[in-house]
Amino acid sequence: MREVAFIKQNKEKWLEFEQAIFGKSKKNPDELANLYIHLVNDLSYAQSYYPKSKTVTYLNHLASITYQKIYKTKREETNRIVYFFKTEAPLIVYQNRRYVLYAFILFFLFVGIGAISAANDGSFVRLIMGDYYVNMTLENIENGNPVAVYKSGSNWGSAFVITLNNLKVGLLSFASGIFAGFGTGFVLLKNCIMLGSFQYFFYEQGVFWESVRGIWIHGAMEIFAIVIEAAAGFVLGASILFPKTYSRVASLKIGFKNGLKIVLSTMPFTFAAGMLEGFVTRYSPDMPRILNIFIILFTLSLISWYFLIYPFVVNKKINKANVSTL
Structure with a gap:
């Protein structure tokens, strides 16, 4: 037939x-x-x-x-x-894997834009991060601890504030998808340019690997979760632009429900990243390098497996x- x-x-x-x-x-x-x-x-x-x-x-x-x-x-x-x-x-996640792919493509593109902009404009990092934060980081680098900012505040206080902020960013990224996905793209652009320019700043100061050892202890899960939350925003946006066989309202309801569930699935990783940032990152300069590398690779492998491999298994x-x- x-x-x-x-x-x-x-x-x-x-x-x-x-x-x-x-x-x-x-x-x-x-x-x-x-x-x-x-x-x-x-x-x-x-x-x-x-x-x-x-x-x-x-x-x-x-x-x-x-x-x-x-x-x-x-x-x-x-x-x-x-x-x-x-x-x-x-x-x-499997059913919406194309939006996960799109989110990662944009992530790497926007991070690259941030790094290239910082490389070609000496004032770009100050424009993005602010003079106070850049001056504080330069002072920390001179004192031999580029990521000393993570030692400020108490363990629980830092973990709580950081986790709350990351949840806010994730929900904003998803909710901004209501603007046909362009709002989500803007939120992702803003965060990725900040990441790319700041990492280049550390490279320019000759402390790139020291920054990686500290930032990516919590950043592996935190930043990965932000990309997945952006994918959820794109799911919401696509439900408006491409309703397929459904009415636009019915498609929006399905897209909102599925996108929100994707966001909810990132929350354990967001909480874990907050705990790591509050309790572990501050000790990164003093811990053995092998332990630094193990934590980064383990957390990155865990969240990568759950969102990139396990959906295919299911x-x-x-x-x-x-x-x-x-």
Whole structure:
């Protein structure tokens, strides 16, 4: 059967299923289960005969969402929080992986712009960071401790203030997506230019690696989380620009819900980064270099695995579960 004929033959059924899983029409559990069986049959057929088609992507998306609805009450998943972090959030990240990619591309681009601007304009870092902060950092460098700023304040006080600020930045980045994603892009641009220019400033002063040893102890998770939160903002923006088969209002609701869940999934890492900044970073100049490197690589590996690898693992598992129901 040609793909066009396959779509034409099943389109009404799929639209009915869409309405059922997104609450536009009421279906009892038996009716939903029956529709689900038909859906995975169609998915299996499409995977066999149109493997590279957008039809497969569409059907897999519907099947994945339904899997969440049907299986989230399974006995081993009675803890809603465990289910959220173990299955739901990674699956949403997988379904929106293109926006994660876009966020990382923009991250590296904007950081590069910040570094190049600082390299070509001696006053750029002062313009971005302010005279007070730059002068204080220069004084710290002269005293042999480039990251002495992290020693100010108490452990708990610093951790609390820093965590609160990072949560604020993450939520602002997501909420700014309501402006068709451009607001999120601006927030990301601002933070990345600051990062790029400041890191170049340390390089220019000859203490780049000393700064890395301190800043990236907490920065690996903190900055990575900001990029993921930007991806959530792009999900929200895309829901307005590209509603697909939904009305724009319905698409916005779905985009807001999915984006917010992505943001919520970053919060444990944001809290962990705050604790590291408040309790560990201040001791970075005195700790063994190998310990510095281990903490940075471990935290970076952990958050990278959760957002870049684990979502594919969850999706693969769900696909196998879908096939097994045939």
